[in-house]
Amino acid sequence: MxxxxxxxxxxxxxxxxxxxxxxxxxxxxxxxxxxxxxxxxxxxxxxxxxxxxxxxxxxxxxxxxxxxxxxxxxxxxxxxSSLAVVEIALSIASFTYGGLLGTFLLGLLFKRVKQNAVLAGFASGILFMILVISLKIVGWTWYTLIGVIVTIAVGSAITFAKKSRE
Known part of the structure; x- marks a missing residue:
C-alpha cells in the first residue's frame, strides 16, 4: 500500500x-x-x-x-486458499525436497551406496512423507528434514545390510 x-x-x-x-x-x-x-x-x-x-x-x-x-x-x-502463495509453494516443494536432498547426501556420504539402495531410500522418503502429511503429524517446515532422515536411513541400511552379507 x-x-x-x-x-x-x-x-x-x-x-x-x-x-x-x-x-x-x-x-x-x-x-x-x-x-x-x-x-x-x-x-x-x-x-x-x-x-x-x-x-x-x-x-x-x-x-x-x-x-x-x-x-x-x-x-x-x-x-x-487462505494461506499465502509462498507457504503453499514451499509446502508442496518440501514434500519432495527431503527425498532429493537425502538422495544427494547418500551419494556424497556413502561412497559404496548402490542405485537400488538410493532408489529404495528415495521411495521410502516419499511414501513416509505421504503418511506424515496425511496424518498431519507436523507442520510443513519439517517435511524436508524428515524426508532427508528417512531417505538416508533406508538407503544406508540397505547398503550396510548388503555389505554385511558379502
Whole structure:
C-alpha cells in the first residue's frame, strides 16, 4: 500500500511495471525450463532422435503451452486458499525436497551406496512423507528434514545390510 498511497504516480508505475516484469520473466523461464526438460528427457528418448529441428521447435512450443495451461489450472485450484502463495509453494516443494536432498547426501556420504539402495531410500522418503502429511503429524517446515532422515536411513541400511552379507 505504501507504493500506491505515498509515492508519486510516475514512480508507482515504474515500480509496478518492474514487479510485473520480474514475475513474467520468472514465469517464462519456468515454462521454458519445463518444456525443455520434457522435450529432452521424455519426448526425444521415446520418439527417436531423428526429428528435424523444425518439428522439435513446434513440439517444444506445444509443450510450453501445455505447461502454461497446467500452471494456470494449478493456480486456479489454490486461488481460494487462505494461506499465502509462498507457504503453499514451499509446502508442496518440501514434500519432495527431503527425498532429493537425502538422495544427494547418500551419494556424497556413502561412497559404496548402490542405485537400488538410493532408489529404495528415495521411495521410502516419499511414501513416509505421504503418511506424515496425511496424518498431519507436523507442520510443513519439517517435511524436508524428515524426508532427508528417512531417505538416508533406508538407503544406508540397505547398503550396510548388503555389505554385511558379502
Amino acid at each position: 505504501f507504493i500506491i498511497e505515498v509515492l508519486p504516480p510516475g514512480i508507482t508505475g515504474i515500480i509496478i511495471a518492474g514487479l510485473f516484469a520480474a514475475a513474467m520473466s520468472t514465469l517464462a523461464g519456468s515454462m521454458s525450463s519445463l518444456s525443455s526438460s520434457t522435450m529432452i528427457d521424455i519426448y526425444t528418448p521415446l520418439c527417436g532422435k531423428n526429428i528435424s529441428e523444425e518439428k522439435k521447435l513446434k513440439i517444444s512450443r506445444l509443450l510450453t503451452v501445455l505447461w502454461a495451461a497446467l500452471l494456470i489450472i494449478s493456480a486456479m485450484i489454490f486461488r481460494k
